[in-house]
Amino acid sequence: MKIFKSFIAVALAFSFFATAAVAGATPPQNVFFSWYRLALELVRHTATYTPPVASRSFAYMSIAAFEATASGPSTLQSLSGQLQSLPPAPKRQAGKTYNEAVILQATMQTIVENLFSNTGPTGHHAMDAFSKKIETEVTQEVKSDVVKRSETYGRSVANTIVKWAMKDGGAVIQNMGFPATYTLTKGPAHWVPTNTIDLQQNPLLPNWGKNRSFAMPNGATCQLAPPPEYSEDKNSEFYKQALEVVEIKKNLTPEQKAIAKFWSDDAMLTVTPPGHWISIAMQILERQNADMDKTADVLARLSIAEADAFIGCWNGKFQYDLVRPITYIKRVMDPKWEPLLNTPPFPEYPSGHSTQSAAAALVLTQAFGENFAFTDETGTKDGLKPRNFKSFAGAAEEAGISRLYGGIHYRAAIENGLAQGRCIGAFATALKTRK
Amino acid sequence: MRNFILASLLLSSAAVAAEPTPTIPTFAEETKTAGINSTYKGEWVYMVGGGVATFDCNGDGFADMLLSGGTKKAKFYRNTSPQGGKLKFKAETSGLELDKVIGTYPLDIDSDGIMDLVLLRIGENIVMRGLGNCKFERANEAWAFDGGDAWSTSFAAIWEKGSTWPTLAIGNYIDRAQEISPWGSCTDNWLHRPANKKFAPPLALKPSFCALSMLFTDWNKSGTPSLRVSNDREYYEGGQEQLWHIDAGRPPALYTEAEGWKPLKIWGMGIASTDLDGDGYPEYFLTSMADHKLQTLAAAPAATFKDIAFAKGVTVHRPTTGTDLRPSTGWHAQFEDVNNDGLQDLFVAKGNVDKMPDFAAKDPNNLLLQGADGKFTDVASQAGVASTFTSRGAAVVDFNNDGLLDLVVVNRNDKAQLWRNTSTNLGHWLQLKLQQPTVNRDGIGSWIEVKQGDKIMRREITSGGGHASGENGWWHFGLGVSTQTQVRVVWPDGTAGEWQNVFDDKFYILERDKPAKLWLLK
Numbered sequence: 001m002k003i004f005k006s007f008i009a010v011a012l013a014f015s016f017f018a019t020a021a022v023a024g025a026t027p028p029q030n031v032f033f034s035w036y037r038l039a040l041e042l043v044r045h046t047a048t049y050t051p052p053v054a055s056r057s058f059a060y061m062s063i064a065a066f067e068a069t070a071s072g073p074s075t076l077q078s079l080s081g082q083l084q085s086l087p088p089a090p091k092r093q094a095g096k097t098y099n100e101a102v103i104l105q106a107t108m109q110t111i112v113e114n115l116f117s118n119t120g121p122t123g124h125h126a127m128d129a130f131s132k133k134i135e136t137e138v139t140q141e142v143k144s145d146v147v148k149r150s151e152t153y154g155r156s157v158a159n160t161i162v163k164w165a166m167k168d169g170g171a172v173i174q175n176m177g178f179p180a181t182y183t184l185t186k187g188p189a190h191w192v193p194t195n196t197i198d199l200q201q202n203p204l205l206p207n208w209g210k211n212r213s214f215a216m217p218n219g220a221t222c223q224l225a226p227p228p229e230y231s232e233d234k235n236s237e238f239y240k241q242a243l244e245v246v247e248i249k250k251n252l253t254p255e256q257k258a259i260a261k262f263w264s265d266d267a268m269l270t271v272t273p274p275g276h277w278i279s280i281a282m283q284i285l286e287r288q289n290a291d292m293d294k295t296a297d298v299l300a301r302l303s304i305a306e307a308d309a310f311i312g313c314w315n316g317k318f319q320y321d322l323v324r325p326i327t328y329i330k331r332v333m334d335p336k337w338e339p340l341l342n343t344p345p346f347p348e349y350p351s352g353h354s355t356q357s358a359a360a361a362l363v364l365t366q367a368f369g370e371n372f373a374f375t376d377e378t379g380t381k382d383g384l385k386p387r388n389f390k391s392f393a394g395a396a397e398e399a400g401i402s403r404l405y406g407g408i409h410y411r412a413a414i415e416n417g418l419a420q421g422r423c424i425g426a427f428a429t430a431l432k433t434r435k
Numbered sequence: 436m437r438n439f440i441l442a443s444l445l446l447s448s449a450a451v452a453a454e455p456t457p458t459i460p461t462f463a464e465e466t467k468t469a470g471i472n473s474t475y476k477g478e479w480v481y482m483v484g485g486g487v488a489t490f491d492c493n494g495d496g497f498a499d500m501l502l503s504g505g506t507k508k509a510k511f512y513r514n515t516s517p518q519g520g521k522l523k524f525k526a527e528t529s530g531l532e533l534d535k536v537i538g539t540y541p542l543d544i545d546s547d548g549i550m551d552l553v554l555l556r557i558g559e560n561i562v563m564r565g566l567g568n569c570k571f572e573r574a575n576e577a578w579a580f581d582g583g584d585a586w587s588t589s590f591a592a593i594w595e596k597g598s599t600w601p602t603l604a605i606g607n608y609i610d611r612a613q614e615i616s617p618w619g620s621c622t623d624n625w626l627h628r629p630a631n632k633k634f635a636p637p638l639a640l641k642p643s644f645c646a647l648s649m650l651f652t653d654w655n656k657s658g659t660p661s662l663r664v665s666n667d668r669e670y671y672e673g674g675q676e677q678l679w680h681i682d683a684g685r686p687p688a689l690y691t692e693a694e695g696w697k698p699l700k701i702w703g704m705g706i707a708s709t710d711l712d713g714d715g716y717p718e719y720f721l722t723s724m725a726d727h728k729l730q731t732l733a734a735a736p737a738a739t740f741k742d743i744a745f746a747k748g749v750t751v752h753r754p755t756t757g758t759d760l761r762p763s764t765g766w767h768a769q770f771e772d773v774n775n776d777g778l779q780d781l782f783v784a785k786g787n788v789d790k791m792p793d794f795a796a797k798d799p800n801n802l803l804l805q806g807a808d809g810k811f812t813d814v815a816s817q818a819g820v821a822s823t824f825t826s827r828g829a830a831v832v833d834f835n836n837d838g839l840l841d842l843v844v845v846n847r848n849d850k851a852q853l854w855r856n857t858s859t860n861l862g863h864w865l866q867l868k869l870q871q872p873t874v875n876r877d878g879i880g881s882w883i884e885v886k887q888g889d890k891i892m893r894r895e896i897t898s899g900g901g902h903a904s905g906e907n908g909w910w911h912f913g914l915g916v917s918t919q920t921q922v923r924v925v926w927p928d929g930t931a932g933e934w935q936n937v938f939d940d941k942f943y944i945l946e947r948d949k950p951a952k953l954w955l956l957k
Binding site: 038041044045047048117118119120121122125126129130133173174175176180196197198199200268269381382383 | 479482609614615616617618619668669670672673700724725726742744745746750752753760761762788789790791792793794
């Protein structure tokens with residue numbers, strides 16, 4: 001089984017190109033995969049790429065690739081008219097020859113460079129070197145007029161998507177996502193800063209839930225049941241759920257610790273939660289040698305579901321603005337209590353990982369089937385052992401409960417987050433992607 | 436001719452106690468008039484580094500300096516400043532004028548009483564033997580030093596117990612050949628241990644996580660310094676900050692969670708240390724992007740540190756002046772008492788990595804004064820040192836031997852800057868130099884203790900840390916008001932010298948087993 005190590009995979013992809021190019025036909029999905037792998041690296045090395053921001057970029061990348069492919073000789077049907085205000089892709093010139101790999105290369109280069117324009121010097125250095133390498137490979141033995149036409153078309157599709165993306169409310173991230181000013185909601189039930197990082201004294205992206213959504217109508221579409229009413233009464237449901245967090249931390253098994261760390265997916269240190277599910281999908285698509293249509297279909301639906309999940313989840317987070325376990329437990333139960341994981345700097349309810357994992361699982365179940373067993377090697381390069389799952393739904397449930405083991409969520413945020421994710425994911429699975 | 440004019444002036448100056456509102460020192464930039472014209476230049480592989488070494492290479496008691504040049508040749512400047520006067524330097528050919536120099540640290544490697552230098556480079560690192568009168572020659576072959584071929588970015592040195600030759604730790608960055616996917620390509624750091632008055636082949640410090648600063652420091656007062664390594668999380672996978680056991684005769688070993696070490700993952704770029712709270716244990720300031728860290732020992736003897744940056748007001752996560760309020764990027768950091776009030780202050784060099792739009796492009800350096808309550812306030816702008824060039828390495832050093840600390844800062848793709856401390860209302864001071872008879876002559880690994888009444892200020896004498904920059908010369912203490920002052924040295928072998936009375940506003944040589952010797956300008 002292949003180790004999911006990005007740089008190794010990139011190298012493998014290049015060696016594949018070398019062979020394929022001689023035959024004059026680089027499979028476009030190889031181009032797509034290569035750019036996605038680079039994007040997974042850039043996500044962990046670009047300062048604004050918190051999970052909501054990552055989900056947005058994955059969505060635009062995948063939609064750009066999907067639309068570029070759907071415009072040609074494929075089984076895919078455009079998503080224009082199905083996603084919120086997505087314009088039609090530019091039309092190809094009738095009777096003219098195009099090369100799908102060259103189109104994909106131009107599309108992905110343009111959109112990735114745009115979405116990650118704020119990455120550091122090494123990211124730019126890598127993008128330049130990477131692009132030149134792929135460009136050389138895909139254009140070998142392709143007629144120059146076809147290359148030029150294909151590149152022009154690929155860029156035009158990407159530019160259409162970029163223009164659309166600029167108006168969604170999430171295009172500009174300032175101060176690494178933390179507003180310079182913010183008024184905390186008064187009262188013990190509400191979120192307060194949970195660490196002493198100065199930048200994080202205001203919560204992450206408080207307006208993200210107002211962003212334009214993709215497949216679902218808007219961020220408030222999949223409303224959550226409210227969390228248990230805040231209380232410090234020992235007989236209250238709220239207290240009991242907080243006590244459960246304490247008790248679980250006290251008795252964590254090695255397996256539970258491993259689960260918490262496996263799904264931790266910290267921003268800036270990993271591919272983030274949406275990147276984790278992209279990684280799962282890519283591992284499976286690679287093992288199945290999936291063609292471009294299947295690849296584009298799966299990654300578009302998945303990315304759309306996750307981006308919508310973060311919008312819906314954030315809508316709920318700032319609607320309820322609930323206090324984190326670390327704050328409540330220290331104040332009410334044990335001043336010295338510490339969770340296993342670092343508490344993310346934004347309100348508790350619902351659990352983002354739960355919402356987006358359930359949405360992702362719904363999409364992948366649709367694509368690969370119920371009870372699809374798989375091994376996830378996403379964290380191997382960070383020293384995490386692969387984990388085996390019997391189904392996508394089972395993986396999503398484990399991702400959700402990992403936040404309870406980690407001490408950063410109460411049970412209600414997980415269970416209701418999973419339910420919200422299933423509601424949101426259904427909009428992605430309902431998309432008509434094939435002609 | 437130097438003018439010895441200041442001691443009496445300073446004695447009569449308004450002495451400053453540890454007041455709630457610290458006295459803000461004033462600085463005047465004298466880069467041009469001092470004759471400094473040096474730029475640290477270069478693109479991708481020079482995005483980190485750009486350091487300065489300050490040291491006395493001609494025995495006149497004044498700090499000379501070497502400035503890294505990146506793609507350009509490093510520049511050596513002999514200090515010709517008059518005591519207490521305007522700063523003056525003369526560029527000279529010293530043998531140190533090499534290209535691809537990222538960082539530079541002074542260290543008397545062969546203990547001959549003449550300063551040597553370690554040059555961290557893109558490619559081969561080079562040790563330069565001091566020949567006297569500020570001339571140097573390559574000594575890699577003579578000292579069996581394997582300079583390797585890497586992107587070397589950090590340095591620290593110590594004499595291990597019983598050793599007559601130093602151990603050098605050199606931190607390396609990413610594999611510069613990995614252009615397409617450099618992430619996860621951190622190359623091995625090296626430990627150059629002694630072997631028969633030369634260096635043994637370097638030992639790889641595995642795992643290595645792209646070290647941008649290293650420091651041998653006796654964090655637990657055990658008598659055996661450990662190696663702190665600050666790593667850049669931008670490039671490592673599965674990495675974190677590190678603390679190594681470096682015990683003589685034993686292989687290096689990382690401190691573990693079982694020993695109390697807690698994982699910390701930051702864009703580590705520089706280490707500064709000092710005993711801020713007077714408990715005898717050093718605190719560590721770690722530069723990064725956005726929030727910086729100030730760590731204090733939480734539960735000795737466990738190697739557990741807690742972050743007190745927020746409480747002390749030193750997160751310095753964004754510019755405190757100007758209109759560009761995007762998050763900051765910190766590099767060299769150094770604790771010194773710049774207003775001579777007896778409280779350690781903190782200088783932090785700031786500068787965007789390279790056109791990163793999420794971080795301040797005009798990122799002024801910080802000069803953080805410590806108040807009597809232990810909290811810090813940035814006064815860089817009022818003091819006149821809030822440069823918005825893209826700063827990297829630096830040194831806070833008394834260049835004109837007037838007891839007031841001056842400042843030199845290396846800027847990437849721009850001129851280095853030099854400031855003279857022109858304050859006239861600061862407190863008293865003391866400057867000390869250590870001397871051992873044969874081995875480790877500068878007493879690296881010692882602790883200097885300065886006592887005023889019940890208060891004891893402690894300073895660990897280290898070689899390394901900061902960002903690509905090192906100092907070796909007079910060790911400065913601010914004294915505040917004039918009182919009876921005593922000093923002693925706890926030497927690297929743990930032997931504590933006698934307390935000795937000293938006068939304020941003087942220079943002393945503290946030679947082992949001898950009375951403190953007053954140093955006067957020749």
